[in-house]
Amino acid sequence: MLEITVFGAFDSVGKSCVMISDHDHRILLDAGIQLHPRRTGLLSTPPEGVDDFCEEINSVLLSHAHIDHSAYVPALYRAGYQGLVNCTTPTMDLVEILWKDHLKIEGPHHYGISHIHAAITKTRTHKYHQKFRIADGITAEFFDASHILGSAAILLDWEGTRIFYTGDFNNAKTPYHDPMVYPDPDEPIDILLSETTNANRKMGNRKAATSNLTKSLLKCYSRGGKAIIPSFALGRSQEMQAYLTSDFDSFLQKFPLYIDGMILDMNKVYRRYLNDEWVSPRILMELKDRGYRTPFDHEGLRTIDEVSHTGRRGKKREKLATQNEEAIILTTSGMLEGGPIFDYLRFGGNNPLNGLFIVGYQVEGTIGSDIVSGKKELSLDNGFGEFFDVNLQLEVRKFEFSGHASLEGLIQMVRYSSPSYIYAIHGEPEGQLAYSQALDTIGQKATILSSKEVLHEFP
Numbered sequence: 142m143l144e145i146t147v148f149g150a151f152d153s154v155g156k157s158c159v160m161i162s163d164h165d166h167r168i169l170l171d172a173g174i175q176l177h178p179r180r181t182g183l184l185s186t187p188p189e190g191v192d193d194f195c196e197e198i199n200s201v202l203l204s205h206a207h208i209d210h211s212a213y214v215p216a217l218y219r220a221g222y223q224g225l226v227n228c229t230t231p232t233m234d235l236v237e238i239l240w241k242d243h244l245k246i247e248g249p250h251h252y253g254i255s256h257i258h259a260a261i262t263k264t265r266t267h268k269y270h271q272k273f274r275i276a277d278g279i280t281a282e283f284f285d286a287s288h289i290l291g292s293a294a295i296l297l298d299w300e301g302t303r304i305f306y307t308g309d310f311n312n313a314k315t316p317y318h319d320p321m322v323y324p325d326p327d328e329p330i331d332i333l334l335s336e337t338t339n340a341n342r343k344m345g346n347r348k349a350a351t352s353n354l355t356k357s358l359l360k361c362y363s364r365g366g367k368a369i370i371p372s373f374a375l376g377r378s379q380e381m382q383a384y385l386t387s388d389f390d391s392f393l394q395k396f397p398l399y400i401d402g403m404i405l406d407m408n409k410v411y412r413r414y415l416n417d418e419w420v421s422p423r424i425l426m427e428l429k430d431r432g433y434r435t436p437f438d439h440e441g442l443r444t445i446d447e448v449s450h451t452g453r454r455g456k457k458r459e460k461l462a463t464q465n466e467e468a469i470i471l472t473t474s475g476m477l478e479g480g481p482i483f484d485y486l487r488f489g490g491n492n493p494l495n496g497l498f499i500v501g502y503q504v505e506g507t508i509g510s511d512i513v514s515g516k517k518e519l520s521l522d523n524g525f526g527e528f529f530d531v532n533l534q535l536e537v538r539k540f541e542f543s544g545h546a547s548l549e550g551l552i553q554m555v556r557y558s559s560p561s562y563i564y565a566i567h568g569e570p571e572g573q574l575a576y577s578q579a580l581d582t583i584g585q586k587a588t589i590l591s592s593k594e595v596l597h598e599f600p
């Protein structure tokens with residue numbers, strides 16, 4: 142008899158953590174944390190109740206590096222977990238950076254540096270489509286989920302019962318990835334645990350979003366402004382660099398693209414894995430045709446450290462934001478909740494020639510979501526308890542990019558894998574409802590979880 146316990150993200154996005162267990166084994170899929178909007182003053186919250194099982198869990202598998210899927214892993218070791226963490230090779234490099242950054246931001250709220258080291262030493266890496274043993278009678282296999290570098294959906298073969306956990310997946314073509322390839326329809330899935338992030342959101346296509354962004358950038362350039370693009374450090378930022386360096390080949394000489402924040406660290410990991418094992422051959426060919434090995438080698442791309450100013454990065458930012466030179470600035474954080482973007486808003490936010498171009502999802506209650514809804518007066522801090530007021534005069538625009546499957550993609554996954562049991566997780570209640578209604582039309586049924594402790598029993 143199998144049981145599924147969902148410790149987080151059962152009716153929301155954030156702190157993903159699912160335990161599959163039987164009499165003899167407990168396997169954990171993901172262990173993420175939930176961030177809260179800065180204005181709440183709350184620290185991140187852990188998946189509820191997982192600590193109680195840490196001494197009994199046999200193995201942990203990670204779908205991908207995003208912190209709402211991975212950042213609680215070191216804390217499992219603090220709570221007594223002693224087993225291995227299994228993930229793809231790039232995911233291991235990415236989580237190490239993210240975990241250390243999280244510790245720097247929040248302090249030892251969930252874990253200390255020794256727990257990060259314990260987790261890293263206990264991590265085993267795998268390639269896509271290479272079955273590995275988890276425990277007696279249980280194997281796992283990672284499928285390329287096309288969401289970010291190293292992202293995987295996880296197939297567990299549990300003494301013959303096939304369980305498929307999608308993690309975050311994408312059925313659209315993006316710069317580094319082709320649409321996700323679903324499991325073989327000839328070997329149906331027994332239990333599907335599917336994300337439902339975009340089930341109730343109509344996302345425009347990426348082609349339109351990219352061409353709108355390009356138009357706005359050109360307009361911004363022609364009026365002599367700076368284009369500020371806040372972006373998530375991992376995933377969206379590298380996509381933006383790929384789009385911009387391919388669309389702006391000669392133009393970027395005049396309108397350079399400056400990169401700031403943790404994006405620079407993530408670029409290093411992307412650079413390491415830009416080969417056909419981890420990214421689409423399409424981007425490798427495109428780069429080769431244009432004479433680059435990676436998008437980050439484009440001569441129009443510069444880092445914040447290349448701004449000629451002898452001061453620290455804060456001073457360089459001030460200079461970049463105020464000097465009389467057109468530029469695109471790609472920087473963290475993606476929801477404008479902190480990081481270098483504060484400096485750019487502080488020194489460049491009041492200039493109507495500039496543009497603030499938002500390319501990621503903005504969670505309700507974040508500064509980014511306030512700005513998108515038209516808020517102009519902001520009070521931001523400099524990280525040292527000092528506040529400054531900003532009156533936004535620049536052009537604000539939002540562009541629809543998503544790293545998650547559309548409703549059609551979610552349904553297609555079900556059609557392919559014809560599961561006997563389907564669980565809708567990692568989505569807002571409206572998304573889960575939209576998903577289950579869409580499944581009704583193809584004669585399938587999804588269970589929507591409404592509490593963390595719902596246990597399901599399978600014969």
Ligand SMILES: [Zn+2]
Pocket residue numbers: 205207288309
């Ligand atoms: Zn993700």
Ligand SMILES: [Zn+2]
Pocket residue numbers: 154155157207209210308309567
């Ligand atoms: Zn996610």
